[in-house]
Amino acid sequence: xxxxxLEKYTYHLPDExxxxxxxxxxDVSKLLVYKQSEIKEDKxxxxxxxxxxxxxxxxxxxxxxxxxxxxxxxxxxxIEIFLLNPVEPxxxxxxxxxxxxxxxxxxxxxxxxxxxxxLQGKHTIHETDDLVLEAELIDSEKNHVRFSWNNATLxxxxxxxxxxxxxxxxxxxxxxxxxxxxxxxxxxxxxxGAVAAPTAGLHFTEKVLFDFEEHDINYDFIxxxxxxxxxxxIKVQNVVEHQMHSEQIVFEKAFVERLLKYHTFVIPVGxxxxxxxxxxxxxxxxxxxxxxxxxxxxxxxxxxxxAVSIEASLQATLxxxxxxxxxxxxxxxxxxxxxxxxxxVCKGIITNFHQPDSTLILLVAxxxxxxxxxxxxxxxxxxxxxxxxxxxxxLIP
Numbered sequence: 001x002x003x004x005x006l007e008k009y010t011y012h013l014p015d016e017x018x019x020x021x022x023x024x025x026x027d028v029s030k031l032l033v034y035k036q037s038e039i040k041e042d043k044x045x046x047x048x049x050x051x052x053x054x055x056x057x058x059x060x061x062x063x064x065x066x067x068x069x070x071x072x073x074x075x076x077x078x079i080e081i082f083l084l085n086p087v088e089p090x091x092x093x094x095x096x097x098x099x100x101x102x103x104x105x106x107x108x109x110x111x112x113x114x115x116x117x118x119l120q121g122k123h124t125i126h127e128t129d130d131l132v133l134e135a136e137l138i139d140s141e142k143n144h145v146r147f148s149w150n151n152a153t154l155x156x157x158x159x160x161x162x163x164x165x166x167x168x169x170x171x172x173x174x175x176x177x178x179x180x181x182x183x184x185x186x187x188x189x190x191x192x193g194a195v196a197a198p199t200a201g202l203h204f205t206e207k208v209l210f211d212f213e214e215h216d217i218n219y220d221f222i223x224x225x226x227x228x229x230x231x232x233x234i235k236v237q238n239v240v241e242h243q244m245h246s247e248q249i250v251f252e253k254a255f256v257e258r259l260l261k262y263h264t265f266v267i268p269v270g271x272x273x274x275x276x277x278x279x280x281x282x283x284x285x286x287x288x289x290x291x292x293x294x295x296x297x298x299x300x301x302x303x304x305x306x307a308v309s310i311e312a313s314l315q316a317t318l319x320x321x322x323x324x325x326x327x328x329x330x331x332x333x334x335x336x337x338x339x340x341x342x343x344x345v346c347k348g349i350i351t352n353f354h355q356p357d358s359t360l361i362l363l364v365a366x367x368x369x370x371x372x373x374x375x376x377x378x379x380x381x382x383x384x385x386x387x388x389x390x391x392x393x394x395l396i397p
Contacts, residue, residue: 004239004338009365010356011376019385020172022183027205030384030391037371039378044203044392047350048211052396055348056262057212057219060198060272062226063189065097065157066164068176071119071135079119080110081135081145082167083160083195084228085248088146092330093193093225093248097157102148108228109143123162125151133163157192167195167228169388171355183389191250193225199388200270200351220258223250224272224333234357242359244298244334249276251329253321256280259345260314267348267396271360274346274367279333281344284313287320294331301341310344338362339369348396353379353386368397 023029027045035050042050051057067083086096088104096103109115119135132150137143149159166176166184186201188209212219227247234242259266259277268274279296285308286293321329339362349367353376354360365372375393378384384391 002240002340004340004362006234006237006239006357009239009361009372011373011380013356013380013386017380017384017386018171019387019389019391020174022202022389023385025205026183026187026203027208029203030382031203032375032379032384032391032393034368034371034375034393035396039375041382045205045208047208047394048215048217050394051215051217051267052265052348053216054262054265055217055267056259056265057217057267057269057350058259058273058277059186059188059201059204059219059221059269060224060226060276061186061188061190061221062194062198062223062272063192064166064185064194064197064226065192066160066166067195068165068167069121069133069135069160069163070165071121073114073119075114077111077114079112079115081119082108082110082228083164084108087144091248094191094223094250097192098155100152100155102146103156104138104144104146107143107145109137109145112137121163125162131159131162133159169196171387172389188221190221191223191225193223193248195228196226197388198224198226198270198272200273200392202389203392204269218258218262220255222255222273222276224248224276226272232359233355234359239338239359239362240299240336242336244336244359246295246332246334247272247275249279249331249333251276251280251331253318253327253329256314256317256321256329260311260318263310263314263345265347266345267350267394268346269350271349271351271354271363274349274363275333275335275337277345278337278343279331279335280317281310281313282335283329283331284308284316287316288312292320294329296331296333296335298334298336301335313344337366339366341366343367348394350392350394352388352390352392353384355387364395368395371397
């Protein structure tokens with residue numbers, strides 16, 4: 001594997017260009033349109049006018065959960081437990097969010113040295129009813145925390161709404177506000193499990209989606225539960241050595257069938273949808289090689305392989321689902337998309353403006369080539385807002 005020098009993919013982002021809050025309404029944010037190497041500026045609510053007639057858009061319908069849980073000990077010490085990945089009763093996030101018993105998660109733990117014994121939090125639902133949530137560190141090395149609660153009618157998804165806080169990206173440098181519980185979710189969010197929003201989708205409104213219907217633009221949904229690793233900066237000079245995080249992805253069989261039908265011009269909404277789609281392709285390749293493991297390793301796409309068409313990959317996936325009699329496919333991916341990657345599914349992308357020295361900048365550079373710098377220079381010179389609550393772009397190389 002050739003070295004990829006991080007210094008080639010950095011730029012200066014002034015702090016004042018980071019959007020601390022979203023614009024309202026969502027769809028009046030700026031839209032940078034990059035097509036055939038030309039760049040222009042418009043408003044997001046006019047997006048449909050720039051989409052090819054045969055475009056098939058893919059949205060990530062994950063829902064951000066209040067993953068920051070705070071417990072105060074009798075001593076006054078504050079312990080923060082940040083949910084990462086479930087391990088019991090299942091590793092499938094959607095199943096664990098619906099459990100009404102107890103569950104165990106891999107967590108990040110703030111003030112961990114003070115965590116001894118069980119932690120307990122209380123929340124009054126009715127005047128006479130106290131909801132009690134207990135947290136116990138059962139494996140200190142792996143940071144496994146078991147949660148249990150005293151109301152068997154409530155799911156864990158409902159529990160974290162009472163005790164948790166929506167985790168905003170650290171670069172916003174502010175506390176979560178009440179409004180964020182609405183604005184840091186997409187209007188089509190559905191499946192609980194993300195600790196960060198798929199922010200390219202934050203610009204969409206019901207009106208924009210209605211425009212798709214009016215113009216016969218096809219679209220569908222997948223689920224990738226965005227993990228905390230999405231904010232992990234690259235700290236190595238040769239980016240190939242960066243340790244990529246793994247995230248869970250979910251595909252319905254009906255989606256795979258639609259993708260096979262509309263695969264000619266696929267435009268993912270966001271980097272999470274792009275990583276999901278490309279990972280789905282590589283799962284099909286694995287199946288054709290006789291490997292049924294849906295875990296896409298970081299550098300799997302860069303190993304020498306015979307070319308496989310997207311049709312052949314998707315057909316193999318559908319055949320696998322039919323043989324197993326399953327309607328839903330759950331996998332894991334740590335795919336690392338950087339310059340040199342050959343895209344197999346995606347022909348365009350709708351995405352925000354990302355941090356310098358990040359895996360997401362590398363993904364954009366892999367997709368549009370050296371023009372990534374021209375795009376970002378234009379955005380900086382024309383007062384575009386950056387990062388999660390910032391403006392949007394449509395990139396069609």
